[in-house]
Amino acid sequence: MTRKRRRLYFVGLGLLGLFTATALMLTAMEDNIVFFFSPSEMKGRQVAPDQRLRVGGLVEDGSVNKAGETITFTVTDTVEKLKIQYTGILPDLFREGQGIVAEGKMGRDGVFMASDVLAKHDENYMPPEIAEALKKSGNWHPEESTPQADMPATTPN
Amino acid sequence: MHKYANPTFFMRIANAVFPYAAGISILCFAVGIPLALVFSPPDYQQGETVRIMYVHVPAAWMGSMVYGVMAVSSAVYLIWRHTIAHIIARASAPIGAMFTALCLVTGMLWGEPMWGTWWVWDARLTSMLILLFLYIGYIALGDSFEDQERGDKASAMLALVGSVNLPIIHFSVEWWNTLHQPAIRSFEGFSINAAMLWPLLLMVFAFQTYYVSVLIIRLRGELLSAKIRTARFNLAAAE
Numbered sequence: 001m002t003r004k005r006r007r008l009y010f011v012g013l014g015l016l017g018l019f020t021a022t023a024l025m026l027t028a029m030e031d032n033i034v035f036f037f038s039p040s041e042m043k044g045r046q047v048a049p050d051q052r053l054r055v056g057g058l059v060e061d062g063s064v065n066k067a068g069e070t071i072t073f074t075v076t077d078t079v080e081k082l083k084i085q086y087t088g089i090l091p092d093l094f095r096e097g098q099g100i101v102a103e104g105k106m107g108r109d110g111v112f113m114a115s116d117v118l119a120k121h122d123e124n125y126m127p128p129e130i131a132e133a134l135k136k137s138g139n140w141h142p143e144e145s146t147p148q149a150d151m152p153a154t155t156p157n
Numbered sequence: 158m159h160k161y162a163n164p165t166f167f168m169r170i171a172n173a174v175f176p177y178a179a180g181i182s183i184l185c186f187a188v189g190i191p192l193a194l195v196f197s198p199p200d201y202q203q204g205e206t207v208r209i210m211y212v213h214v215p216a217a218w219m220g221s222m223v224y225g226v227m228a229v230s231s232a233v234y235l236i237w238r239h240t241i242a243h244i245i246a247r248a249s250a251p252i253g254a255m256f257t258a259l260c261l262v263t264g265m266l267w268g269e270p271m272w273g274t275w276w277v278w279d280a281r282l283t284s285m286l287i288l289l290f291l292y293i294g295y296i297a298l299g300d301s302f303e304d305q306e307r308g309d310k311a312s313a314m315l316a317l318v319g320s321v322n323l324p325i326i327h328f329s330v331e332w333w334n335t336l337h338q339p340a341i342r343s344f345e346g347f348s349i350n351a352a353m354l355w356p357l358l359l360m361v362f363a364f365q366t367y368y369v370s371v372l373i374i375r376l377r378g379e380l381l382s383a384k385i386r387t388a389r390f391n392l393a394a395a396e
Contacts, residue, residue, distance in 0.1 A: 007236045015317065022321045026332075034334040035279035056334060091273030093202060101336055118272045123338040125207060126350040127198030 036101045039080035047106045055082055055112055056101040056120060064096060072111075075100065086114040093119035162239035164380060171373045179370040185363030193356040200353075209267040211357055214341075215364040216260035220288060221323055223253030223368060227295070228320035231313035243309050244383075246316055247299060248375035252368055254292035261285060272336060280329035281337035284322055291319040 026033065036056035037045065047053065057075030064073040070087045084102050094100060099120035104113045126134075161167055193211035200207035227249050233242040264282070265275045276282065295312050302308035330339045341349045349357070 004237055011232055011236055011317065015320070018318060018321055019324075022325075026325070030333070033280050035277065035336050036334050038334070091271070093271060116274075118274055118277070118336060120336055121202070121271050121338050123341050123348045125200055125203075125210070125341065125348070125353050127352060128201040129198075130350055131201035 038077040039075060039082040040077050042082055042106075043080055049108065050105065052103065052105055054101050054103045055084070056099065057082065059094070059096050059098050059100055061096045075102070082112055083110070084112045084114050084117075086117050088115075088117070090117055091119040093121065159237070159239070162237070162241055164241045164244075167241050168376065168380065171376060175370060175373045178366045178373070182363055182366035182370055185359050185366065189356055189359035189363050193360055197356045198350075198352050203271060206267060206270055207353070209263050210353075211360050213260055213263040213267060214357060215361045216256045216263065217285070218361060219364045219368060220253060220257035220260050220285070221326055222365075223249050223256060224288060224291070224316075224319070225323060227253065227316045228323070231316035234313050235310065235317070243313060244376060244379045245372070246313065247309075248372055248379050249368075250292055250296050250299075252371055252375070254289060254296065256364070256368075257285065257289045257292060261289060277336050279335040279337055280333045281326070281335045284326045284329050287322055288319075288326060291315070291322060295319070 036054035039055065039057050042055055055075065057077045060074040060076045060081065064071065070085065071090070072083060072085045074081050074083050076082075084104075085107075086102065086104075094117065099122060101118045101120055102112060102114035103116040103118075105115075107113045161170075189211075194208050197208070197211075199205050227246040230242040230246040230249070233239055234246065261282075264285075268277075269275050295315050298315055299308045299312035302311065327340075329335060330337055341347055347354055
């Protein structure tokens with residue numbers, strides 16, 4: 001075995017080991033890496049009353065209720081739902097059918113008390129006329145297309 | 158294959174490529190920038206803010222791609238000890254760092270009006286920031302040894318180890334829930350309208366040829382400074 005060949009194997013094996021170790025580490029730390037939990041993931045999760053976390057989903061159609069400064073709405077991943085209460089300024093993209101991420105604490109009554117709400121943007125880019133045309137022709141399914149690509153209802157492993 | 162490792166031969170090819178790369182880059186920028194920033198349509202949700210994407214996305218792709226070039230060159234250097242491979246990696250680092258920084262800055266400018274925040278610690282943003290730190294660490298490490306060759310080997314090792322971050326950046330939006338949107342490029346094609354895709358691809362091509370041009374300029378500089386080092390060394394030895 002020449003020195004070059006030996007170095008080649010050394011680098012190859014080293015990288016293989018490194019990538020495997022990283023993959024194992026990331027899998028183990030999955031709960032800390034995900035930016036938010038979907039309503040389905042929240043259901044089976046034990047949450048301490050003071051634990052800060054983020055939940056995300058699509059704002060359900062017709063669920064938005066404004067009472068003065070306080071706003072309540074429901075997010076869904078098309079399987080489970082979660083009610084969220086928030087007081088403050090909402091991002092411009094906040095609307096029904098839009099993906100959002102809320103940060104806060106779980107209330108005792110099962111309502112999530114958000115202190116921050118961020119709008120999640122999807123990967124679809126198009127001019128307004130095209131969006132209009134799609135809506136008219138009935139090919140507009142942001143609620144159906146987004147969760148699959150955007151917010152997996154189950155945790156990928 | 159290994160004949161390309163001869164710096165003189167390599168630079169002869171590089172110098173022949175240079176005018177084409179630079180010319181195509183200038184042409185693509187000249188057409189791409191007005192197309193992207195003025196003539197392409199606004200987005201149905203983002204409005205005019207979508208124009209940040211035409212700089213952000215090419216910068217992000219290049220940030221990763223240049224690191225890929227660095228990692229492969231570093232592996233070639235460590236295994237076959239071709240100096241030219243290390244010089245390519247070394248000359249690429251500041252360019253890649255600039256692309257990554259540009260990606261992060263434009264991303265923040267977009268995030269504030271769209272998401273409602275400049276920065277979040279989600280998997281995509283964090284892994285991209287780590288990429289910038291890897292670039293900076295690589296540049297710093299190469300110059301921090303008294304012995305040039307030790308610095309070269311140490312920084313090449315760092316570039317290789319850091320390559321573990323590349324798949325993390327790419328798949329972060331698929332493996333984990335992130336605030337960042339998934340890629341517009343997937344197996345089913347592009348989830349972006351053709352009127353926006355063409356300016357974007359033009360900008361990507363402009364960025365790529367820009368990288369090649371600047372890399373060749375930097376390679377000339379690196380090789381010249383190596384020559385000066387050798388000349389100084391010989392002069393000192395002669396005295």
